[in-house]
Amino acid sequence: MQLDEAKEKFIQAWGTLGSNWGINRTMAQVHALLLASANSLSAEDIMAALRISRGNTNMNVRALIDWGLVYKEIRSGERKEYFSAEKDIWHVFKQIAKERRKRELEPIFRVLNDLRHVEGDADNQELKAFTETLRGIHTFASKADNTLDRLIRADESWFSNAFLKLMK
Amino acid sequence: MQLDEAKEKFIQAWGTLGSNWGINRTMAQVHALLLASANSLSAEDIMAALRISRGNTNMNVRALIDWGLVYKEIRSGERKEYFSAEKDIWHVFKQIAKERRKRELEPIFRVLNDLRHVEGDADNQELKAFTETLRGIHTFASKADNTLDRLIRADESWFSNAFLKLMK
DNA sequence: CTGAATTTTCAAATAAAATTGAAAGTAATC
DNA sequence: GATTACTTTCAATTTTATTTGAAAATTCAG
Numbered sequence: 001m002q003l004d005e006a007k008e009k010f011i012q013a014w015g016t017l018g019s020n021w022g023i024n025r026t027m028a029q030v031h032a033l034l035l036a037s038a039n040s041l042s043a044e045d046i047m048a049a050l051r052i053s054r055g056n057t058n059m060n061v062r063a064l065i066d067w068g069l070v071y072k073e074i075r076s077g078e079r080k081e082y083f084s085a086e087k088d089i090w091h092v093f094k095q096i097a098k099e100r101r102k103r104e105l106e107p108i109f110r111v112l113n114d115l116r117h118v119e120g121d122a123d124n125q126e127l128k129a130f131t132e133t134l135r136g137i138h139t140f141a142s143k144a145d146n147t148l149d150r151l152i153r154a155d156e157s158w159f160s161n162a163f164l165k166l167m168k
Numbered sequence: 169m170q171l172d173e174a175k176e177k178f179i180q181a182w183g184t185l186g187s188n189w190g191i192n193r194t195m196a197q198v199h200a201l202l203l204a205s206a207n208s209l210s211a212e213d214i215m216a217a218l219r220i221s222r223g224n225t226n227m228n229v230r231a232l233i234d235w236g237l238v239y240k241e242i243r244s245g246e247r248k249e250y251f252s253a254e255k256d257i258w259h260v261f262k263q264i265a266k267e268r269r270k271r272e273l274e275p276i277f278r279v280l281n282d283l284r285h286v287e288g289d290a291d292n293q294e295l296k297a298f299t300e301t302l303r304g305i306h307t308f309a310s311k312a313d314n315t316l317d318r319l320i321r322a323d324e325s326w327f328s329n330a331f332l333k334l335m336k
Numbered sequence: 337c338t339g340a341a342t343t344t345t346c347a348a349a350t351a352a353a354a355t356t357g358a359a360a361g362t363a364a365t366c
Numbered sequence: 367g368a369t370t371a372c373t374t375t376c377a378a379t380t381t382t383a384t385t386t387g388a389a390a391a392t393t394c395a396g
Contacts, residue, residue, distance in 0.1 A: 038297035129206035
């Protein structure tokens with residue numbers, strides 16, 4: 001397979017992966033394009049490579065910068081901005097985990113926790129079932145969130161070590 | 169807060185959570201409704217509670233059964249089917265992880281692995297950058313996939329233990 | 337300052353995903 | 367084997383999400 005074909009397939013696959021997990025497909029594709037490029041790219045480069053509009057390019061590049069996955073580069077003597085992706089995949093993963101936790105998990109878990117104090121008759125079966133479900137979610141979410149937090153702060157050797165530990 | 173209001177908010181929150189992570193919002197809401205119910209519910213009950221059509225109800229209940237998150241119940245003497253959710257949250261989590269791995273991770277990682285054999289000049293910088301990115305993804309994905317696999321097979325005490333181990 | 341290069345915004349258009357509902361299918365009962 | 371009580375399917379519709387592109391804003395160089 002030739003490089004161009006492989007890159008194209010990589011971009012498609014990464015886009016599908018993102019899309020399946022609630023990330024805008026184009027955002028994931030821009031990310032893939034930058035991950036697969038040796039050099040930083042301008043908005044024009046991205047527009048041409050993915051055949052998308054300037055507005056779309058701008059929005060998604062900004063989002064990737066907000067997510068801490070893409071960096072802006074200013075080349076001296078040039079006015080145009082160039083963009084490059086963070087290439088350390090462990091760092092990329094942590095960054096995504098961190099942002100998604102902040103944006104999509106924390107707010108929901110805050111709501112779920114508030115719901116645990118429902119007033120009502122102690123031997124109402126419906127109420128019991130509901131609070132029991134919320135309790136289960138809370139117990140699980142606390143452990144998971146704590147583990148995730150540790151993961152986000154850890155370096156790769158921690159992950160490898162943890163991985164090995166858990167293997168036994 | 170009254171039970172009905174709390175249930176409603178729970179259903180909304182669970183729907184938003186699913187939607188953010190690439191799961192059909194209604195499917196997540198049906199799941200929430202069943203998670204919050206003491207007794208199994210019929211299609212009519214679900215239609216009424218969520219104000220959705222019969223077709224929609226049927227599709228999403230079937231999907232939840234496919235995912236192993238909801239069980240069908242036949243009450244003797246009744247023709248109607250009733251549905252109840254798996255309430256053990258640790259089991260629910262493992263089941264979701266298992267299904268998503270199978271449906272959305274494995275196929276993509278198979279594609280990405282194929283892309284690692286790209287032909288071309290060994291000192292082409294673009295080629296080097298591309299293969300290096302794929303190598304990084306592969307290394308990470310292998311570890312993550314293995315950990316996930318172990319998680320899926322584990323029981324809750326394993327998770328709690330692992331959690332404690334990783335805390336130190 | 338002024339103007340050219342570039343980026344950003346966002347209302348309107350388009351595309352994608354989800355939903356409806358009625359017709360077709362299935363299965364239990366008499 | 368016909369009737370009834372459901373469940374399933376899927377083309378058409380509706381809703382939601384994404385994308386476009388042109389106008390406005392910004393930034394830099396002279």
